[in-house]
Amino acid sequence: MKIRAARHADFVEVKVLIQHEMETGLRKDEATGRLIPAHFIELVEANLNNRTVLSMQWGVAVAQNPYLAFRVSNSKPGDVLVINALDNRGESYHGEVILS
Amino acid sequence: MRSSTATLGLLGLLYSRLACAFSLVWNENAFGSTTASAAIEAAGYGSAVDHPGLVLTAPELAENGAVVPIEVESRIPGTQSIALFVDANPNPMVAEFVFTADTPPYVSTRIKMASTSLVRVLAKTSSGVWQASQPVKVTLGGCGG
Numbered sequence: 001m002k003i004r005a006a007r008h009a010d011f012v013e014v015k016v017l018i019q020h021e022m023e024t025g026l027r028k029d030e031a032t033g034r035l036i037p038a039h040f041i042e043l044v045e046a047n048l049n050n051r052t053v054l055s056m057q058w059g060v061a062v063a064q065n066p067y068l069a070f071r072v073s074n075s076k077p078g079d080v081l082v083i084n085a086l087d088n089r090g091e092s093y094h095g096e097v098i099l100s
Numbered sequence: 101m102r103s104s105t106a107t108l109g110l111l112g113l114l115y116s117r118l119a120c121a122f123s124l125v126w127n128e129n130a131f132g133s134t135t136a137s138a139a140i141e142a143a144g145y146g147s148a149v150d151h152p153g154l155v156l157t158a159p160e161l162a163e164n165g166a167v168v169p170i171e172v173e174s175r176i177p178g179t180q181s182i183a184l185f186v187d188a189n190p191n192p193m194v195a196e197f198v199f200t201a202d203t204p205p206y207v208s209t210r211i212k213m214a215s216t217s218l219v220r221v222l223a224k225t226s227s228g229v230w231q232a233s234q235p236v237k238v239t240l241g242g243c244g245g
Binding site: 011022024026042043045046048051052053054055056057058059060061062063064066067068069070071072073074075084086089090092 | 115118119121122123124126127131166167168186189190191193194195196197198199200201202203204206207208209210211212213242
């Protein structure tokens with residue numbers, strides 16, 4: 001997971017990239033003719049100094065290698081922003097950044 | 101057979117333990133709905149009316165439906181959450197974002213569109229549920245196959 005945070009006048013803009021296939025479960029494997037099983041991130045959360053500031057649920061229509069940008073107000077330099085994600089197979093993803 | 105059932109059970113248990121760390125529960129009904137109206141209802145965003153304070157930025161024409169950039173900002177006071185739907189997708193619900201006092205209601209992401217469709221964004225606010233929408237023309241569908 002890659003996270004970048006940039007401080008603006010009123011907020012910090014956070015940009016997140018997560019490597020994930022986000023497989024829909026609707027595509028066929030051309031070799032076997034079988035459906036490729038769904039594999040996608042379902043839950044994502046952003047925490048600022050251990051407090052949840054943004055909660056998300058995603059479906060299969062979030063694009064492959066998901067990109068997300070959001071804004072955090074009321075932060076100060078040194079605050080720790082953590083992103084946690086969980087996919088439908090129970091695999092978890094984690095990233096963090098110290099705000100400038 | 102028995103061991104694979106046991107493995108599935110263990111995985112299920114592991115998943116539910118991990119999911120407990122998240123404040124939202126994945127809404128299987130809403131994401132599994134096959135029409136926009138059913139998905140919107142199941143997600144709890146029913147009976148929305150258009151509001152100019154809900155701003156959806158999407159391309160008029162997307163050449164590649166696999167990666168369509170979408171940006172949403174709500175200027176409606178007391179906005180608690182925003183949900184995104186693509187009417188013509190096999191499962192119209194795309195995502196829901198629940199904001200707090202520390203996150204102004206803004207989000208930018210990239211979504212998949214199977215074909216040309218209306219893209220809808222709905223916002224839950226202290227004054228009710230509001231909507232904004234825009235048609236997006238897709239040249240090459242994004243669900244492959």
